[in-house]
Amino acid sequence: MSDHLDAYIDAAAQALGLTVKPEWKPAVRANLEATFRFAALVGEQELPDDAEPAPVFRA
Amino acid sequence: MPSPRRCSGPEMDTSWATAAEIAAAVTSGKVSAVQVTQDALARIGERDPVLNAFTDVLAERALARAATIDKSRQKGPLAGVPFAVKNLFDVKGLSTRAGSKINRELPPATKDQPLIERLEAAGAVLIGALNMGEYAYDFTGENVHDGNAHNPHDVTRMTGGSSSGSGGSVAGGLVPLSLGSDTNGSIRVPASFCGLFGLKPTYGRLTRARSFPFVASLDHLGPLARSTRDLALAYDAMQGPDPEDPVCVDRPAEPVMPVLTRGVAGLRIAVAGGYFRKGAFPEACAALDRVAAALRVDAEIEIPDAASARAAAYVITASEGASLHLQRLRTRAADYDPAMRDRLIAGAMIPAPLVIAAQKFRRRYRGEVLKLFETVDAILAPATPCAAPAIGQQTFVLDGVALPVRPNIGIYTQPISFIGLPVAAVPVPLKPMPVAVQVIAAPWREDIALRIAHALEQAGVCVAPRPAI
Numbered sequence: 001m002s003d004h005l006d007a008y009i010d011a012a013a014q015a016l017g018l019t020v021k022p023e024w025k026p027a028v029r030a031n032l033e034a035t036f037r038f039a040a041l042v043g044e045q046e047l048p049d050d051a052e053p054a055p056v057f058r059a
Numbered sequence: 060m061p062s063p064r065r066c067s068g069p070e071m072d073t074s075w076a077t078a079a080e081i082a083a084a085v086t087s088g089k090v091s092a093v094q095v096t097q098d099a100l101a102r103i104g105e106r107d108p109v110l111n112a113f114t115d116v117l118a119e120r121a122l123a124r125a126a127t128i129d130k131s132r133q134k135g136p137l138a139g140v141p142f143a144v145k146n147l148f149d150v151k152g153l154s155t156r157a158g159s160k161i162n163r164e165l166p167p168a169t170k171d172q173p174l175i176e177r178l179e180a181a182g183a184v185l186i187g188a189l190n191m192g193e194y195a196y197d198f199t200g201e202n203v204h205d206g207n208a209h210n211p212h213d214v215t216r217m218t219g220g221s222s223s224g225s226g227g228s229v230a231g232g233l234v235p236l237s238l239g240s241d242t243n244g245s246i247r248v249p250a251s252f253c254g255l256f257g258l259k260p261t262y263g264r265l266t267r268a269r270s271f272p273f274v275a276s277l278d279h280l281g282p283l284a285r286s287t288r289d290l291a292l293a294y295d296a297m298q299g300p301d302p303e304d305p306v307c308v309d310r311p312a313e314p315v316m317p318v319l320t321r322g323v324a325g326l327r328i329a330v331a332g333g334y335f336r337k338g339a340f341p342e343a344c345a346a347l348d349r350v351a352a353a354l355r356v357d358a359e360i361e362i363p364d365a366a367s368a369r370a371a372a373y374v375i376t377a378s379e380g381a382s383l384h385l386q387r388l389r390t391r392a393a394d395y396d397p398a399m400r401d402r403l404i405a406g407a408m409i410p411a412p413l414v415i416a417a418q419k420f421r422r423r424y425r426g427e428v429l430k431l432f433e434t435v436d437a438i439l440a441p442a443t444p445c446a447a448p449a450i451g452q453q454t455f456v457l458d459g460v461a462l463p464v465r466p467n468i469g470i471y472t473q474p475i476s477f478i479g480l481p482v483a484a485v486p487v488p489l490k491p492m493p494v495a496v497q498v499i500a501a502p503w504r505e506d507i508a509l510r511i512a513h514a515l516e517q518a519g520v521c522v523a524p525r526p527a528i
Contacts, residue, residue, distance in 0.1 A: 039416070045420050
């Protein structure tokens with residue numbers, strides 16, 4: 001996961017125009033790992049295709 | 060720090076007086092608003108060098124405002140009550156720093172945040188702006204730019220955050236009332252660690268216009284105080300629509316003061332089980348048990364999927380927070396607290412499908428939890444897993460697992476604010492440190508949460524303890 005995420009962080013930083021100094025990367029990676037873990041927990045919830053996101057836009 | 064004129068021969072000791080007591084005394088002429096303001100400024104001068112609750116003290120403005128109140132014939136329900144606001148509220152003449160270094164470069168605000176205007180219209184007196192966790196992404200009260208806020212009950216411990224000064228200022232007796240913000244728990248956590256009553260209203264109830272945002276779909280503003288009556292007085296003064304905030308509902312004010320003392324008879328109350336019992340330290344369990352016993356509550360209710368709700372709140376917070384800060388992260392990354400910077404950079408890298416899935420889950424979870432309120436009127440849950448940790452403490456053990464303190468203090472608050480439910484945090488004065496319980500109600504039923512909080516206060520079960528400072 002770690003090497004994989006390092007490459008992802010490098011690519012995402014470039015795409016987003018962000019600078020991630022080498023000494024920042026372990027903490028960025030740890031935060032990203034935590035967020036992906038939480039996202040995976042949410043992903044275990046089965047949602048129907050017609051599930052609406054909570055914020056609803058009204059024209 | 061200002062050197063306010065010392066008062067001579069005060070007619071009333073306002074050092075631990077409630078807002079209601081001060082307003083009554085000012086209205087009856089027992090004490091002047093100027094005297095009350097001078098006393099508050101003096102306490103700030105004496106105690107804030109230790110507590111570090113204030114970032115700006117507005118002595119001149121406050122004394123002028125107090126003098127106006129003394130001259131006015133019509134005194135409001137908060138006549139002469141000193142209050143202070145988290146420094147993400149716009150205050151005319153101040154840059155809205157939101158706990159950051161970067162925002163100090165913003166031009167001074169040209170108007171006060173509307174809740175300040177509404178409190179002052181009711182007679183209250185703004186005394187200053189308060190310390191907070193940088194950009195509100197914090198549960199600890201630590202701040203590398205302005206210094207850490209210190210807990211008045213033990214200055215080696217955290218106040219909790221991110222409304223750190225909002226907790227420290229009221230618990231330390233500097234002011235009887237403060238305003239904070241709560242995205243994932245930032246009113247309820249300081250209320251718990253500092254031993255205060257706090258109200259996180261329903262999402263959309265109070266206007267957030269002219270406040271510095273954090274997570275638009277989760278941000279709330281609300282009051283902290285040492286009594287439920289003060290919460291209700293402030294809350295009633297602040298309600299009402301505001302076209303400046305698109306989230307603020309077009310709903311007439313629903314005053315709580317007329318029903319505050321109605322009691323709890325007939326209310327169906329249950330304790331949250333499952334997720335909300337896991338990981339709690341003994342003091343959090345003891346506080347919850349004490350509150351449940353006082354209310355004679357035996358029923359337990361399971362809030363379904365609370366762990367997923369907390370996880371989804373975490374993902375949305377990281378992503379929306381990063382979106383807010385993306386441009387500043389490109390150009391000013393070195394000016395953030397490193398811990399904040401690294402969280403925000405990671406948040407910017409979360410793929411959109413994961414965030415949208417969290418928002419879809421949010422709607423389903425809302426529906427499931429609202430069904431619970433067909434059978435209960437209120438749910439009790441811990442506010443924090445523990446009493447205030449030591450400042451600088453990095454980890455604690457939850458449910459047998461060592462976890463970082465900073466993101467995990469909000470495990471019990473996040474699943475509730477995630478769907479915008481109103482909550483009164485009620486302090487249980489345990490020794491050596493207080494800890495609070497959440498009284499959670501259905502949307503728009505702040506009245507029920509505050510009625511229960513008031514009954515607990517009247518019974519002496521929930522009290523804001525006075526620190527020995």
